[in-house]
Amino acid sequence: MGRSGVSRGLLAACVLSALLVAIPVLITIVQAVQGGLSAARSAVGSQSTLTLVLHSIEVAAVATPICAVLGVATAWFVERTNLPGIGVWAVIFVAPLTIPPFVTSYAWAYFGRPFQGFVGAAGIIAFTYYPIVFLLVMVSLRGLDPALEETARSLGLGGWKTFFRVVLPQVRPALYGGVLLIVLDALVEFDAFVGLKFQTFSFSVYAQYQLGFSPSGAAALSLASIALCLVLLFGEARLRGHANYTRVSQGAPRTAHRYALGRATIPVLIGLAAVSAVSVGIPVGMLVRWFSESTGAALSTASGNLRYLLPATITSIEIGAAAAVVGVLLALPIAVAVVRSRSGVVTLLERVTYLAFGLPDLVAAIAIAYAASHWLHSLYGSFALLVFAEGILFVPFAVVALRAALGQLEPSLEESARSLGSGGLESFWRVTMPLIRPGLAAALVLVFVFTLGDLSTAQVLLPVNLYTLGTEFNANSSTVAFTAASPFAAVLIVLALASAYLLMTRFGRVRTAGRR
Amino acid sequence: MLTGVDLVVPEGTLTAILGSSGSGKTTLLRVVMGFVAPDSGVVSVGDRVVADPGRIHVAPDKRAIGYVAQEGALFPHLSVAENVGFGLSRSERRSRRRVEEALDLVGLERGYAERRPQELSGGEQRRVALARALAPRPAAVLLDEPFSGLDAALRAETRSAVLGALAATGATAVLVTHDQAEALSTGREVAVLRDGRLVQTATPPALYRTPVDLDVARFVGEAVVLAGEARGGSVTCVLGALAIRGEERDGPVQIMIRPEQIRLRPTGDGGVAARVVAKSFFGAETELHLELLNGAATPVVARTFDEATVEVGDERSIAVVGPVTVYEP
Numbered sequence: 001m002g003r004s005g006v007s008r009g010l011l012a013a014c015v016l017s018a019l020l021v022a023i024p025v026l027i028t029i030v031q032a033v034q035g036g037l038s039a040a041r042s043a044v045g046s047q048s049t050l051t052l053v054l055h056s057i058e059v060a061a062v063a064t065p066i067c068a069v070l071g072v073a074t075a076w077f078v079e080r081t082n083l084p085g086i087g088v089w090a091v092i093f094v095a096p097l098t099i100p101p102f103v104t105s106y107a108w109a110y111f112g113r114p115f116q117g118f119v120g121a122a123g124i125i126a127f128t129y130y131p132i133v134f135l136l137v138m139v140s141l142r143g144l145d146p147a148l149e150e151t152a153r154s155l156g157l158g159g160w161k162t163f164f165r166v167v168l169p170q171v172r173p174a175l176y177g178g179v180l181l182i183v184l185d186a187l188v189e190f191d192a193f194v195g196l197k198f199q200t201f202s203f204s205v206y207a208q209y210q211l212g213f214s215p216s217g218a219a220a221l222s223l224a225s226i227a228l229c230l231v232l233l234f235g236e237a238r239l240r241g242h243a244n245y246t247r248v249s250q251g252a253p254r255t256a257h258r259y260a261l262g263r264a265t266i267p268v269l270i271g272l273a274a275v276s277a278v279s280v281g282i283p284v285g286m287l288v289r290w291f292s293e294s295t296g297a298a299l300s301t302a303s304g305n306l307r308y309l310l311p312a313t314i315t316s317i318e319i320g321a322a323a324a325v326v327g328v329l330l331a332l333p334i335a336v337a338v339v340r341s342r343s344g345v346v347t348l349l350e351r352v353t354y355l356a357f358g359l360p361d362l363v364a365a366i367a368i369a370y371a372a373s374h375w376l377h378s379l380y381g382s383f384a385l386l387v388f389a390e391g392i393l394f395v396p397f398a399v400v401a402l403r404a405a406l407g408q409l410e411p412s413l414e415e416s417a418r419s420l421g422s423g424g425l426e427s428f429w430r431v432t433m434p435l436i437r438p439g440l441a442a443a444l445v446l447v448f449v450f451t452l453g454d455l456s457t458a459q460v461l462l463p464v465n466l467y468t469l470g471t472e473f474n475a476n477s478s479t480v481a482f483t484a485a486s487p488f489a490a491v492l493i494v495l496a497l498a499s500a501y502l503l504m505t506r507f508g509r510v511r512t513a514g515r516r
Numbered sequence: 517m518l519t520g521v522d523l524v525v526p527e528g529t530l531t532a533i534l535g536s537s538g539s540g541k542t543t544l545l546r547v548v549m550g551f552v553a554p555d556s557g558v559v560s561v562g563d564r565v566v567a568d569p570g571r572i573h574v575a576p577d578k579r580a581i582g583y584v585a586q587e588g589a590l591f592p593h594l595s596v597a598e599n600v601g602f603g604l605s606r607s608e609r610r611s612r613r614r615v616e617e618a619l620d621l622v623g624l625e626r627g628y629a630e631r632r633p634q635e636l637s638g639g640e641q642r643r644v645a646l647a648r649a650l651a652p653r654p655a656a657v658l659l660d661e662p663f664s665g666l667d668a669a670l671r672a673e674t675r676s677a678v679l680g681a682l683a684a685t686g687a688t689a690v691l692v693t694h695d696q697a698e699a700l701s702t703g704r705e706v707a708v709l710r711d712g713r714l715v716q717t718a719t720p721p722a723l724y725r726t727p728v729d730l731d732v733a734r735f736v737g738e739a740v741v742l743a744g745e746a747r748g749g750s751v752t753c754v755l756g757a758l759a760i761r762g763e764e765r766d767g768p769v770q771i772m773i774r775p776e777q778i779r780l781r782p783t784g785d786g787g788v789a790a791r792v793v794a795k796s797f798f799g800a801e802t803e804l805h806l807e808l809l810n811g812a813a814t815p816v817v818a819r820t821f822d823e824a825t826v827e828v829g830d831e832r833s834i835a836v837v838g839p840v841t842v843y844e845p
Contacts, residue, residue: 412585415551416645418576419583420603421652427577430602434593511593
């Protein structure tokens with residue numbers, strides 16, 4: 001109670017969104033069923049498959065707790081302490097998420113064999129994806145009523161105790177939400193391991209396509225991942241229960257007190273610098289090194305590649321921008337409904353959007369290609385199909401970003417608009433949209449950078465005459481001529497850092513004062 | 517959550533709905549607004565039925581009911597003028613006339629029009645919220661705790677501005693509050709909501725003097741409750757024989773007396789002897805807690821405007837002025 005319900009129109013929009021997003025999942029199920037039991041048994045039952053699945057689970061098990069700790073700690077330092085240079089740190093903390101995982105992957109591989117195995121895989125996931133926790137927990141901390149902490153202190157709890165008994169329980173829903181996305185991603189990640197010699201679950205799916213070209217075998221494997229995904233999704237929903245993402249306090253929001261780090265300043269700065277050195281330093285540093293250590297021959301290849309740079313950049317930005325619009329449009333009704341209602345139907349529809357993300361990217365892309373080739377042949381191999389595939393893949397992230405902003409709005413604002421004669425859509429357009437504009441931008445940026453960093457989907461669905469920064473980087477780096485790949489990586493990293501800045505300044509924010 | 521709520525708000529008057537937190541007053545307001553659909557029961561505005569489960573549910577925006585949310589809920593991205601003009605047609609918004617009229621109504625100068633909501637005090641925000649609600653000339657206005665969270669001076673000023681504007685437009689209004697003084701002083705009628713039920717609707721004096729039961733009596737003001745024996749038009753109790761308000765009755769009853777009915781006199785001047793055991797100073801008036809010297813254990817509360825003349829430990833004689841209200845024991 002307290003929030004206005006979900007109208008029939010909104011519910012219809014949610015159902016449509018969920019159906020569109022679920023297309024690859026539905027097709028994968030159909031493919032698996034068509035393949036029959038024996039194909040499924042041979043694909044799922046093989047010893048190597050089991051080993052690879054275990055690899056994925058191990059990576060998730062090791063990387064996720066690191067993400068949780070890093071994410072909560074960095075969020076707390078940015079939001080609640082007087083850390084010097086907070087603005088710069090905040091962007092650095094977000095940046096790893098926006099740097100394409102395949103670039104990070106090759107950068108880690110460059111360190112030699114120890115980093116090409118499990119350590120590299122878990123490390124890449126941990127240091128690439130902790131910003132998801134960072135962003136969500138930061139918004140949650142911002143929304144906390146400072147009176148709660150003050151009360152805990154007045155009851156005799158020290159700083160640490162207050163953190164664990166008052167602050168952490170309040171940010172727990174945000175933490176769970178972030179962890180869920182990371183676990184799902186870690187289980188099906190492929191792009192982040194392209195530079196490594198470590199094989200995971202997605203690799204076995206990939207092998208099914210490559211070796212036997214057995215889409216039904218791959219689909220059967222993917223069913224296993226969907227099943228796992230379902231368990232996680234409903235487990236997280238149970239864990240979170242009815243807790244609210246961002247509680248809105250009544251009246252004027254008070255800015256929370258920031259802890260003075262004092263003598264801890266230097267050790268904290270050193271610790272954060274170490275984290276950043278791994279998460280941002282490795283990919284960016286490697287890029288600089290590839291440039292500086294290059295031989296004349298490599299440089300000439302690199303300069304030869306420069307003529308592909310502009311078209312690749314334009315294509316990448318076009319795909320990213322279009323996918324961002326698609327993803328955010330699909331996410332909007334779901335995010336609005338979730339903020340307004342905690343009914344079973346709405347929760348179910350929201351959870352459905354994660355399913356496609358829980359498929360290996362490659363499987364999702366192939367499912368969409370399969371659907372187009374069978375039923376919509378004109379779309380097969382088109383730009384639109386690629387954009388659609390990328391857009392639906394990252395809907396969960398767009399939902400999370402939109403929710404973080406929508407949750408800040410008092411429901412009474414939209415209700416006041418309704419009482420003044422504006423219909424549901426008109427109120428949304430005149431009141432909600434202008435207010436959540438920063439959060440909307442953050443959602444767009446998130447889908448945009450994930451699309452830039454998504455290699456698997458592009459490799460399957462990219463129209464034949466097009467190439468992107470990612471595909472060019474990959475084509476050149478697979479010959480271990482990193483210098484030749486570096487111009488593409490450089491543009492990708494520049495785009496990533498710009499996106500990190502936009503994300504940091506806009507994620508989970510709403511407009512409070514209007515422009516004049 | 518709401519049952520048996522049968523409330524008619526006469527056109528052009530203000531009805532206050534009084535209830536403690538959790539009594540269902542916000543739900544009632546949201547049902548009338550259309551933010552929540554009732555499971556049963558009918559809501560109508562004038563002759564028009566706006567909610568009749570299974571048949572009619574008029575959307576909030578089609579009900580023409582103005583709404584002033586608890587903290588005002590001004591749109592933070594719009595100026596004062598844009599807020600006030602929000603519900604107006606495009607041409608009315610452009611001409612600015614109606615916006616200025618609405619600001620005049622709530623007693624805000626034209627200079628406020630270009631300010632941002634963030635630059636306004638709490639009281640000014642409530643006034644702008646009312647101006648915004650009144651601007652489209654709604655059939656009725658609902659106000660949810662419109663003066664809560666304001667300090668005493670601002671509260672009084674905002675209250676008179678809001679009541680003035682409502683009276684000037686002849687608006688039919690419903691004000692929801694948990695503050696009995698606010699309800700009694702603003703409403704032509706006051707409706708008391710308890711556990712989702714409307715237990716009494718009456719004019720403020722009638723509600724105060726003849727509440728339906730002792731709970732309502734205690735909710736709308738301080739009450740001294742004594743046991744007594746009624747006979748015809750009077751009742752006998754530790755404070756002597758008192759006149760009963762309303763119909764005559766016989767047998768044991770509970771007596772409700774308002775503290776201001778209990779007057780102090782010098783000892784020996786008739787009445788019942790009592791000693792002052794505690795004293796609370798409220799400024800204009802002082803509340804005295806008294807102990808009866810005839811041994812009755814009943815605590816008695818009286819009010820006086822003359823703080824300086826009584827001290828704790830003093831003995832006085834007390835008498836009850838005016839008729840009292842009695843209830844079944």
